[in-house]
Every structure is written in structure tokens, then in C-alpha cells.
Amino acid sequence: MNVDSVERGLVIDHIAAGRSLEIYRILGLDKLDCCVAIIKNARSQKTGRKDIMKIEDRIDLDLDALGFLDPNITVNIIDGGTIVEKKKLRLPETVTDVIHCANPRCITSVEHGLPHVFHLADREKGIYRCAYCDQAHDRRKDQ
Amino acid sequence: MRHLISPMDLSVQETDQLLALADRIIADPKAYSHKCDGKKLATLFFEPSTRTRLSFEAAMLELGGQVLGFSSADSSSAAKGETVSDTARVVSCYADIIAMRHPKEGAATVAAAKATVPVINAGDGGHHHPTQTLTDLLTIHRLKGSFDGLTVGLCGDLKFGRTVHSLIKAMCRYQNVRFLLVSPPELRVPDYIRDDLVSGGFAFTEVERLEDAISDMDILYMTRVQRERFFNEEDYIRLRDSYILDSEKMKLAKPDMIVLHPLPRVNEIAAEVDDDPRAKYFEQALYGKYVRMALILKLLEVE
Ligand SMILES: [Zn+2]
16 A cells, blocks of 8 residues: 655654554544544564554654654654654653543542643653652553 | 652651751750741641641641641631642742641642642652651661661551551661561562562561561561451451560560551550550650651751
């Protein structure tokens, strides 16, 4: 399958197969006016199958949120039909308002309007902890 | 401006300085009786804890300051739906320092983010209670002189007991401390505490019965085991007496061992032990007031 190549915009590559719609939703791409192509189950040399998203605009992506969702993703920035920058993602130190604390005893469960902040506690294991109650969030269980 | 949310917010050096300040207050309380003249402490207790609140209020009064606040959520603006964030902002206009207790974990973190005066966490659910840990440290410092080389026994519910977890973490910052952990199998310390002990290279032994370990202890820190925490009735009947400290078990202990307890005690220490000179839990409550005096002085930057 071949979708028109992007002239100016972003290509989000190496998304784990099957997760593109979730990322589309969490990053709020449904609210964009520009052309967005989602390619599911593309062939990949590295992982066999992958998803790809092409966005025909240089929007401001929340790279921390994206890195949290899947640190293996690469974001290619396209201008004049060529890649001008390749961004390798990594797990961010802090994520805000991407996940919510599951601890029913946490202050965030009763006080609305608080930012939901998590800090990276263990990069190797991908474990984040709630900035308020320290409850662990294991991101591997999301996948 | 500093807050105290978790016991680990203070470095070892800062903790030692705080204990040294408490020593100076104990040696000459009069010299500190006007240090906080004109200052106000707000005690915001969204759940009742009379003991902790009175300890804070006594500490501020002995420094010459004044106190205001509330002692339960239904007598406060929280009953009308005001958030912790807003309460912290408003109270910052009236007081120079805040001590807050709240049933939800992380509530003090929220208050500290919005307050414009120092916030002391006086307990946030089952999460942190740093002034209890400081109380325990001052008591050990006063009665044992040093933390190094001590054998610390912790007995009771080691799984859910937050005071126990905080004390272990705090003691792990000193040298050559050895732990004897006495609990039923289902109430042993959680994995993250055990991992800290292993990775820190601390010697620790887990035993089921207090009478098997008490003779090696320099400190015995008692907590309550609730019947409903046991998985089965059989274990409860077999083990329940092992977690009650009485005169018989005290006979097995060293002559200079000290018995501590965060209080309130229910039945885990028999009343007959109170008269034993090694029973130090009421003295511990007194040290709780002194360490809070030192903390208020430090956070108000008076000392
Ligand atoms: Zn939380």
C-alpha cells in the first residue's frame, strides 16, 4: 500500500502494530483540520508489522506523551518532500494529564482540576509513580 | 521556603541538625519560649487526630506563637466542597505555617503546591507521616545516643504499618543498623522495603514470634496486629499472644532495651509493662512535641 508522500508535515513511524488509533485519540489528532493518514499493519524489517501515521502539517506534537505511549516510535519531520529531522523518542521524566492515578485513596480521585502528574521511577522497567500518592503505574501493562 | 511532606525530604545532615536543635530546646526551653512571638500555626485537620493536633499546638504555644484551625472536615469549609488547593491558598493569608492532616494520599503535596507559607504534612491517609518518624528518631537519639550499630526490632503489622516503613527507611540511612522483623507471615514488610534492605546490604531477620527475637534487641518498636488482618482463624489463635508484649517477654529482653510505640495503644502492650523502666512510649510522645518545636523553628527560618 502506498499513500501519497507528505510534502510538508510529520511521519510518525514504528508505532507498535495496532496502537495507532489509540495514539491518534490520545494526542487529539481527531481535532486536526489537516489531512491525516493512518496505515495499519505495514511491513517492517525490525518488528514484522508496524503502524504509521502521516500528518500533512507541522503541528506541535506532545513528544513526551508520545514517548510515554511508545518510546520506540520515531517522528520524521518532512519539508519539501524530504526528511529534515528524525526524532528518536524516549521515556520522558514526567508526564502530565496522559494517564490518571488508579489509587482510589489518592487526592486526585476527589479533588478535580488537579494536573495528573507522573514521574519516571524506573527507566529500565518503565515504571512511573503518581506525583501525589506514589502509586506505581506500569506502562507495559497498558500494551 | 521549605515544606515537609515525606520523611525523606530532609537529608541525613538536615535530620541530624533538627535533632541537635531539639536537644538544645530540651536543655533550655525558656530560651525558646518567645522565638515565635506574633507567629501563627494553622492546624488543618480534615480528619480527627487529637494526639497529633495537640502535639503541634503545644509545640507552637511553647514557642510563644498562636494557633488556629479546625479538627475535622465537617467543621471546615471542606464540608461545603472547598478544595484542598483553595483552602491552602486562603489559610496562607492568615497563618505563617500550616500543619495539615487529610484522609487522602498526596493531599499535603497539593496544599504545598498552592500555599505561600510552609506546609507540614501531619498525615495523608496511609501515605506519609513525617513528624511521627522524626519523633521516633529523636526518641532513639535521646535514649540511645546514636543510631549506629543498633539492633532494631519491629513487631506487629509490618505490611500495612506506615510508621514502620518510614522508620525502616530512615534508619537505613545510618550505619550498621540491624533489623529483626517480627510478624505473622501474611503481614511481613512489603517487597519494596525488603528490596531496600537487601540492596543496602542491611542485616535483617524475619521471625514469627516475639519471644524468639526479643533478647537480641536494643529497641523494640511495637505496633498493633488487627484480628481481621489474619488470613485464617487458626493462625490468629496460634500467633496472637506472640504480638502482645507482657512482663514475661520483658524478662527475656536486655536490661537497656527500650520499648517504643506510636500510640494509641490498644492491647498489644499489657498495662503491666508501663511501669517497667524500659517502657518509653509516653516519653516518646513528649519528644514528639520537642521535635515539632524544632521543625517549626527550622521551617519558619527562626533558627
Ligand atoms: Zn495518585
